[in-house]
Amino acid sequence: MSRPSHLNGGKSRLWILLVCSWISLVALGTARLELFAATPGSSASGESTSAGRRFHLYVFFHPLCECSVASVAELHRLVEHVDGRLDVTAVIDLAGLNPDKGASLKRRLGDAHGIAVETDPDGTKTASFGAKTSGQALLYDPQGNLVFSGGITAARAHEGDNDGEAAIIDIVNRKKVKTRSTPVFGCALSSPEVRR
């Protein structure tokens, strides 16, 4: 036996209402997720450093941050791209952490030729450069001037072409640069309280 049409109609309206609410909820959740992915960490202050013969790139990592995987991959790509025209130092912030925690990242960074890996057991060096977010890259020209500050991934844990990496390559190649600053996507590095 079929139900009366007004009941069916009422039920359909209820379902449609539910569907609309559901779509809204899902859209909201997705937006929130996208917002998280697109929200960068804090940028470094990027003081000048001592002059050298070549451009020098400092990249700061949190040893346990999942986003570091994408940043390490992009760093390897960058090193290959500039091919010896750039000195690269990767700093692993171990402040407040067991020193063993940096071993895995250290091995991964060491796989690429031309990257000097330094551990920062108490976060002093990290603090001296003012780096606050894992994946922070600071590029200094041969004169020791800060010419770029930012991340080398387009979003959290996302590999692929990104503005930061492109800017560094352009600067090293002495080309016209679109930007000298990009957002950094990654976990927060040790806070001053921890370093103390």
Added chain:
Amino acid sequence: MSAISCPPGASVRAKEIVKRQMNEIHCRADRTFCFVLLLQWIGGIVAACLISPTTYAGPSASIHPHVLAAVFLGGAIISLPLAMCVLAPGRVLTRHVVAIGQMLDGALLIHLSGGRIETHFHVFGSLAFLAFYRDCRVLITGTVIVAADHIVRGFLAPTSVYGSAAGSQWRWVEHAGWVIFCDIFLIYMIRQSVRDTQHIAERQAELEATADVLRTQAAELEHARDEAIESTKIKSQFLANMSHEIRTPMNGIIGMSSLLAGTKMNEEQREFTHTIRNSADALLTVINDILDFSKMEAGKMAIEEVPFSLREVLEEVCDLLAARAREKNIEFMCSIPPILDATLLGDPTRWRQIMTNLVANAVKFTEQGQIEIRTTILEEAKQSVRFRVSVVDTGIGIAAADLPHIFESFNQADNSTSRRYGGTGLGLTICRQLTELMGGEIGVTSTVGEGSTFWLEFELAKVPGGRADAQVAVRKELDGKHILIVEDNACNRLILREQIQSWGCTIEQAADAEEALNLLRTSGQRPFDLIVSDMQMPGMSGLDLALRVTEELPHQELKTVILSSSTETILDGEAERAGIVSHLFKPVRQSLLLNAVRNGLAATEGSRMHRQVLPPDRTGMERLTVLLAEDNLVNQKVGVRALEKLGCRVTVVDNGRAAVEALTTQSFDVVFMDVQMPLMDGVEATEAIRASESGTERHQVIIAMTAHAMAGDRERLEQAGMDDYISKPFDLETLRRALQKWSDAIRPAQPEPAASPADGLELINEARLAESSCGDLDFEIELFANFLDHGQVSLNRLRDALRSGDFSTVEGIAHSLKGASAAIGAERMCAAAEGLEKAAQRQDSATESLSERLEAEFEALKSNLVTRTAPEAA
């Protein structure tokens, strides 16, 4: 009845089927997606936990937002589709929500995997899953969601969908293009599948429609069949009833006319009676023919296969029709080779019917000359014998043009034949059909003015054993006996020679009396043991020959068996003087001839030794006690008179229950039991009688009298325990034949008829009663009734005397009863009264028990009187 065709409603039905099947598919796909969505949700959580379980702020860790997104956002994405799949399966909205959820789930997974291009394959997998719905619109919804997701995220967060931001503004077009590419094939497949479903549904609808039509037709056929069965049943019942209703009055006519013919009448009355009897016989033949024909037309004619003697059947037919032939002075011969003494398997009733018909036709259409039943063996094997039986007559013959139609229904040689000789024209048709039913062949050859030969050819199986032993015994007994056959008819001579030779006798033949005398005179070296002579011969008759033999050759002391074709009788004195031991009518039954030859040989030897002539053959049915159970008054009278004429003592009851009761108080040699009777029919009564005999050696001979003509009646009667049956209408001859058939079985079994099992005394000594009543039946009943009236008064007085202890009065009453009961032949009551008388003399205490016995005997006599007077009362 409707023809098989696809009705217009089939397309509507096809749509219904498609709709139902599609709904089933949608519901099934909904159920599948319940699991798929749940699985994806769990998979998303597991992936998030594996890829990025935690996020850090320096040394402090917390759950990564991707894990939370996988749990909560993923949960939110599947929640509504899951709920709708469970709560509203099959709805259009449900599958579209499922499509949206499925695609959003894919988007989430792509995001969680960091925009890995491999994760985009989830989209194609999802589209394939969504194709389960067989609904293109669902694919469109899914595609729209994918495209929208790519557009929106391509602009806002391209890395989350493409993994990099490069060229993100237009990459959604490429992605959407691939999705649509996939959609094209899926949509094609879906449309094909839906078309197939529709096609199958149309076929199913057509099949259902055809099945409906077939069901209707089957129902109509079933109804028609039921009606036909019912109609056949009604027809059969009508036939049975008609048979019964016609035969009952016919019995009265035939029986009474037969009895009437035996009374004193003037010539005119005799002629009238003769005409009535002949007309009744003719009418009965017509009725029988029509009933048989109807049965065969209805396929109800049952043919049985039982051991039987063809010789007996042929001889019975000869017996039946020889009288008619004799009346017309036609020579009647029957030759049956000894091989056919074997017991064969077949239907004796139908054989009798066919042969009676053929021989009766021969007698009917032959005015002078002879009729011969000639049996020849065509082929004999160990298990069977093939033979031809021919009925050869010298009658009017049949024109060649009529011969091909002679076995057709309602056909006689010509219409004038029908007018002149009567008959339905069904007899030969019935013969043909019966012959074919029994697996034989029938044919005819004929020449107008010279006669006809109707023949039957059969192959019948032999029953092992059978009459072979009896034949050996006969040969042992008669081996080497020297017999003289005197017969002017060469054919008859041949038949007699073959018959007698088959018993081991040596034969010499003479064509007339003079030749016979010459042979007898010159037989010094090897004297004859017996003469078998025809009665009617040119020159000297058989009787004269026998007289001459006794006169001329007294030392030989030869006995003669006379065979006669006429109704002429031989006086007892003449027979004794001529040494004639048997006078048989032609054609002679082999069994009768054998008996006659045996008696003749014994008499010859006896004379030679003791000079004593043996008495002629007796029927052996005199003083048989017969219980006739018959409700119809006319049939009762016919039966009683006919049986009394045969010398039987008859007791009549009018229902089966009374018959059973009568058998408990009195014994009878044979019971004639009507099948249809009120209160208890013949079948039930027979079953009751057989039940009472169970565990004893008693076997009451019961012969059914039935007016039923339907197939299966005979089996029913046999199953009930009846020994034999006769068809109504019956007459004196029918009863005589039945009693003759069973007399041998009855007499040896009951050498002391009507004896009381206890003391050898009879309830009623019928001879004594008949003596007292001078053979007057009415007086007998009156006498009996008077005895019972007075007896009742005496018994009342006896009771009073016993109560008062008056032994003297008891003795007097017992004495009186003893005398009265002896007078009517009440032997058991007489004995009881005598015992009481003696006990009363002694003033014995046994008087009481003896008086009880006396009263019991009196009650038994009262019951007996009731059975005696029943037909009169009716």
